[in-house]
Amino acid sequence: xxxxxxxxxxxxxxxxxxxxxxxxxxxxxxxxxxxxxxxxxxxxxxxxxxxxxxxxxxxxxxxxxxxxxxxxxxxxxxxxxxxxxxxxxxxxxxxxxxxxxxxxxxxxxxxxxxxxxxxxxxxxxxxxxxxxxxxxxxxxxxxxxxxxxxxxxxxxxxxxxxxxxxxxxxxxxxxxxxxxxxxxxxxxxxxxxxxxxx
DNA sequence: ATACCGATTAACT
DNA sequence: GTTAATCGGTATA
Numbered sequence: 001x002x003x004x005x006x007x008x009x010x011x012x013x014x015x016x017x018x019x020x021x022x023x024x025x026x027x028x029x030x031x032x033x034x035x036x037x038x039x040x041x042x043x044x045x046x047x048x049x050x051x052x053x054x055x056x057x058x059x060x061x062x063x064x065x066x067x068x069x070x071x072x073x074x075x076x077x078x079x080x081x082x083x084x085x086x087x088x089x090x091x092x093x094x095x096x097x098x099x100x101x102x103x104x105x106x107x108x109x110x111x112x113x114x115x116x117x118x119x120x121x122x123x124x125x126x127x128x129x130x131x132x133x134x135x136x137x138x139x140x141x142x143x144x145x146x147x148x149x150x151x152x153x154x155x156x157x158x159x160x161x162x163x164x165x166x167x168x169x170x171x172x173x174x175x176x177x178x179x180x181x182x183x184x185x186x187x188x189x190x191x192x193x194x195x196x197x198x
Numbered sequence: 199a200t201a202c203c204g205a206t207t208a209a210c211t
Numbered sequence: 212g213t214t215a216a217t218c219g220g221t222a223t224a
Contacts, residue, residue: 044205052205063220080206081218087205100205131206174205 006158007072007149015090015097019045020188022088024165026157027104031138036109038127038137039159042102042189042196044172046087048095050186052178055096066145067096074154076134076144083131084139088148088156102173102187103128104136105195113137129197166191173197 006025013021022040029036046053054077055067066075067089075087075098087098104127106113113119113126113136127136134140139154146152169185176182189196 046205054205061221077205078217078219080204080216082216083206085205102205129206172205177204 004149006156010090010149010156011071013090015047015099016045016186018088018090019043019099019186020167022099022101022156023167023188023190024159024163026107026159027101027133027137028155028157029137029139030153034109034112034138036112036137037107037157038104038113039107039195040101040103041105041193042128042187044100044102044188045097045186046100047097047186048091050178050184051181052172052175052184053097055098058096060096064096067098069093069145070147072147072149074143074146074148076139076141078141079131084134084141085130086134086137086139086143086154100130101133102130103189103195103197104133105193106136125195128195132197 010018022043025040027038027040048055054064060068071090073089075089076084079085086101089098091097117126117135119126127133143154146154148156167188168191169188171183172187
């Protein structure tokens with residue numbers, strides 16, 4: 001499988017830089033031949049020396065194994081027994097880091113997203129939250145470890161709408177247990193975008 | 199084998 | 212602002 005140009009760009013970045021690089025990129029899922037596309041508008045970086053990260057201190061278990069694998073692969077885990085959260089692994093094997101996709105602006109297949117999330121047709125933000133991204137795009141642990149830069153059911157694409165975006169950052173959500181690391185500004189979003197989670 | 203808990207959401211008051 | 216839902220992962224025994 002030929003690694004594409006996008007992967008080359010991605011693979012050369014630090015995890016925090018990659019989290020910002022992902023903003024504005026297009027997330028695509030093809031589940032049962034049904035296509036959903038959306039623009040990534042919010043991400044969070046998780047570093048190996050960061051207490052909020054599942055692989056803190058090089059911790060490796062069955063769940064966190066994908067983070068220890070090659071970069072550009074998906075790390076999907078279940079949170080609160082309900083939500084499938086999508087992450088993209090970064091860095092070389094041996095440096096387990098990842099980026100959480102927190103919110104996506106729907107571009108294609110919105111009806112399907114609304115159907116999957118049981119939201120009324122009046123709702124315009126079916127993927128504004130990490131659990132919702134998983135639900136709206138039909139992501140389950142079946143997609144764990146899948147190569148995001150390959151031609152798979154889940155992939156990332158360049159946006160062709162060339163617009164300049166300005167990026168904001170701040171502390172991550174729901175990581176109070178991480179002590180001082182909870183204050184690190186590793187959450188990134190597109191300034192003024194209406195699809196960022198609340 | 200058992201106990202505790204979370205990178206959340208929706209539906210309350 | 213508060214809380215129930217819900218279950219796999221992880222630690223402890």
